[in-house]
Amino acid sequence: MKRIEVRLSLPVVAPLLDVIKTSADALNGRLAASVEAPEMEVEYSDTWRSELLASQNTDVKTLLALFDSEFFTSGVVGFDEGNAEAIVRASAAIRLYLREHYLQPLGDETLESGDIEIDELQEPVRKAFMCYLFLATIQELIIQHLDSSILGS
């Protein structure tokens, strides 16, 4: 099984974990993206949403499991085909949540262009944006190094 391990800077990442945990808690009972289910019976639509929510919860738990006691000792996180897909999706979910709840002042065009001076941002937007970038970096790492593994799973 192909696996990549990444050593993260604890002083940089640890403060971001509060934001990730808070966002994960907030996503426990709601979907990250406003989902428009196809026109269908109400019962089926409810099932659609509850299954998406269950999937999202599983993914977010997998992401949070990266930052266990071993991480706080070594600073190392590991990705393989067993957790990569869930982590990439959970990162997308939390980035969507951060955009909706913290990053609206930046505007979507600015957010999409990435043309943002972090030092000029005020809290809590600054920390949320750093978290947003951190999760994007994790996604990029997995996509670059494990894309074929994910596709093959």
Added chain:
Amino acid sequence: MIASGSKTHTSPAPTVETQLATQGGWRVVVLNDPVNLMSYVVMVFKKVFGFTEEVARKHMLEVHEQGRSIVWNGLREKAEAYVFTLHEWHLTAIIESDEKN
């Protein structure tokens, strides 16, 4: 929903044909969002639809530049399954009838 066995019925054929035609005319459309990475969208398209890198990038760029891309069309039931999977990946996807221009 029409059971596949309906095709073998000889009567009333016009009704069955109409229903099958309606079922077949659905498309899956992915809409742009300002959050998901281009590389992420390409990966999702490859995984969900089995697209090559080139085709996946073409659809991703359509989404990015035109705001939407039709990534699949066919039976409604399968279109719904694709949209569900795309929602699992947190992409904004909808189903449209082929009759809609």
